[in-house]
Amino acid sequence: MGADDIIQVLGNKYNADILSAASDAKSAQELSDELDVPIATCYRRINELTESDLLELHDRPLSDEHRRIKVYRRNVEAVHITFDEGLGVELEERSEVKNKLDEVWRTISDS
Secondary structure, three states, rough: OHHHHHHEEEEEEOOOHHHHHHOEEEEEHHHHHHHHHHHHHHHHHHHHEEEEEEEEEEOEEOOOOOEOOOEEOOEEEEEEEEEEEEEEEEEEOOOOOHHHHHHHHHHHHHH
């Protein structure tokens, strides 16, 4: 994805807020409630962010009602935008250590 495309995605209302809130895995409902975003809009923004590989489907745990829910988390730790020599965007991906710790925590919480 090019720099212009990433800037456009991040410029859409709520997208940056959703990415910021999704440092830990959260469901669409949790993001909607936390950010005061209408749930339908939240789903549209989640789809846009996942298509851009900025957000990922992290897990499908069982809810308290014994239904599978989707939880999402961001794929990036930071987005760096520069204007020095034209528009530049650098994505800082989540570290492997953080991904492994998340996996261990998910395994423990499923037990």
